[in-house]
Amino acid sequence: MGEWKRVLLDPKRLFLLALMALLCAGLFVLSLLDEITPTELGRMASANAYVDRCVEEWRGRPYDEMEALTEAEHQRLGDVFDWYLGASYEEMRISSEEEAIAAVADLPEMVRWIKARDTREFIRTYTTYWDAMAELKSEMIYLSGYEDYLESVQSQAERQSQTSLFGKEGSFTRRNLAKTAEDFKSLLGVEVEFGNSRGLLNWLDYETGDYFHLLAIIIIVLAFLEERKKGLWPAVRATQGGRLRMGVIRMGILLAGSVIATVLFSVLPLLLSMSIHGGWGDLARSLQSVERFRTCPLRLTVMEWLVRFFAVKVLSGVLIGLLIWFVLGVISNPQFSISVLGTLLAVEYGLYAFLPVQSALNMLKYFNIFAYVHTSALYTEYLNVDLFGFPIGIRILALCGMAGFGLLFGALVLNTQRNRRPEGNRDVLSRIALPVNRALDRVRSRLTVAGWEGYKALIFQYGVLLMALVVLATGGLNYLYATVTSEDRWYEAYLDDMEGPISEATDDYIVKARKSAADNDELLYALDRVERRVETLRQRAEEGGYSPWIVDDYDYQIGFGDMSLNTQRFNAAAAVMLTALLVAPLWAFERQAGVTPMLRSAPGGRRKLFRRKALTAALLSVFVWGCVYVREMFFVAQYDSRIFATLTASVRNLDALASFPLALTFGQYLAILYVLRLVMLIGVGETALAVSLFCPNVRVSYVIVAVLLGLPALLTALGVGFFRWVSPLVPVASAELLWGLGGGSLICLLPWLVWLAVGVGALWIARRIWCKGN
């Protein structure tokens, strides 16, 4: 009982798991939002209620009737939208605010923004309702065609099996066709029903929960190895139950831990998702009623599948736990074992994420640790892999693998637990450590002080792993919030065509476009908007003394302006947090190692070392800047290369930047924006470095920089207004400050200056303390 209590009831571990559960639930809610604001939360709740109501009202009706109902809903939303944006065409159904409010009286968020006359929020709300209805429509189309789909699989298999193009008799291709037809035959006659699947679908999309599950398993396994770290291994091994019996007990703990992890990181997010989106009553439907399971050949209800899924999740956790336990337990050197485990996980993730499905090696993709991490994919994807010419379903393969590898690693772990001795072990990896170290020493002997600082940061302080995490974490960032509506589409298309300096050719273009638009109301409406814009730009350029250009405000708004405010802040918060965490160990590591008196007694151990540390912090900041903002540049270039065609135009051509105090081109504006972000991020890095100097060890340093720099930034991004004054987030994001300067407000310079002063000041104090003694 003692070991159970030590591992599962340890207050620190319990606290960590509870914190992770909260974070997991919080991130799930955030994943549902386009922006992290209370307004967005309200919008989502309102859209969910809207969908829930429609589902309840329409349930049981014929699919064609339901499709017509969704179209009517789209029409209703579209009418209000047209009126709001001032469209004018003959069939306009709404002509006043009263009529618009009456038309959407059951949609409180729409009414709210119509009354408030907030165009940005109105468009977003409209898009949310529109998309929710589009999802319902798509589900109806799927359900109405599912029977035909199943039949088409059978007939297609029959047809293709008679064609020599699809392989010879006895080949994998031919066998695969037969197997697919056979698997899907069992689904013939399955009844699919319309219902609310949004809770289930959003939960399935939330893969982060799987990583929390993995992390929880790692935490539990690390608890098994605590005795090694604390030097208690010989003592534990010398006790009566300290060997095989301890191994068996720990296996039980691992199973219990996996159950707990499954409840916290799979079951709870599902419950949360269902309570947000509704759909409890629809769990008795056949699994194939949910489009995601269209190719799942199991005849189950959603509820039966969930029970089966959670059982598989628990067993997957045990298997992953056994594997990690084996790797960490069999290698004596803790750092080496972690490196081996890290490499193994990285390779497995690489194969899982990047190996194409069509690859001849695709078995490595599905016979993979991460197939056991993302277990839902085993049910939502139908694929047979080639096993010596025979098609084997990835689900069957993974489940058989789970049983086989579970037994294998279980036996290996018990063997290690029983026979591994604390002292005198010379495992294979330890044996190769010496020649590896010898070779590395040859390289390391050439490192300069700066080189050593980089080496320490990357290798000893696990900077490489953190940087890999930075790359992964920033890969999930959004850069643009696009709300291109059908009405905007034509306007955007015209601007796209006309983009460039305004000249007589512009007027000719409009005249020609009017002719070819004939009596298409939508096109004419868009051309009216274009013409108005051209006039405004001409007038403004004449007054300001610069060349007028057609530049689409929208492109800059969604990339760098007000429309992307929350995205910009969230990305900046991520950049601040990641920079702070990367830099946090730089000084604390020296203190933890206890080498500071020695370093400070060396001639190059003060100013020179300090300069190298500051340089390392700056380079790490540049790395994060690259991951977040260079990636943003590429993203913008990929999304809308039009921005790059306007780089030589004056920024004052944009409405929002009409009063910009400097006569800049867009190219210069963007260069300043990215340089400002870089400088501010370096400032954050140097501040974190200074804080690190006062921390006794790396762990404390992580916590303190996260609390001082990262947390206020995250809270600002989450909408807690007060923290914007005490966090470097706004100056790092920079876009909103530059945008503010566009409105002529010079006070926007203040946050940059303040945080520049904080960075320089912190560095100055740290330098003084390190170089002058204490």
Added chain:
Amino acid sequence: MELKLTNVQKRYGQLLALRNFSVTFERGIYGILGANGAGKTTMMNLITDNIKRDGGSITFDGREILEMGSEFRGLLGYMPQQQGIYANMTTESFVTYIGRLKGLKGKKLAAGVDEVLELANLNGMRHKKTGLLSGGMKQRVLLAQALLGDPKVLILDEPTAGLDPKERVRIRAFIKELAEDRIVLLATHIVSDIESIADQVMLIKNGKLLRMAPPDELIAALPKDWEPVAHHLSLEDVYLYYLGE
């Protein structure tokens, strides 16, 4: 070559760790004896400028060491009392890294590293991570880094702690050799280490220098009625007479 401390004072809150401490070191080995908290490590930390002094001056050949800055630290070799070491570095890497901080480069660095690892008898351990070394071996690594760069002032805080008798004798002989053209300050609790090699023994109590003289003189100055700890008078008797409560 002269290292001179004049009226040096250091206070930790209410505690006066060194009070008007004055001493002059010239070439040779200085064994520093004192109970825990007597001020030995504080004195060493002041010489290495790892802590700030509250008063007095420390000069090297007449120049204030704080003004000399890195020039003075270039003459220093310091082995601290605590075994602070990068556990992930190999022995060779660690010593090379400190060599870099001491300003050594290229062949001079490589030759210096080879030499001190040989002197500290660490050649067999040069590619092993320091975290995997025993306490005694770590002690030798710290000694090796202190010796690197041919320092004129060598400050060794408990250099033989954790070493086996054979290794202690070896290190002692080696320190004796080193002292010919440098100042060696050696603080230890192992009185016998000092007795055999120190040219001068300093007795420090409550932050004050009680006595400084060659070991023989200190022993000879003991009262006639002093009962020896072992069968003849030794430096341990001096320690107990002056510093024992």
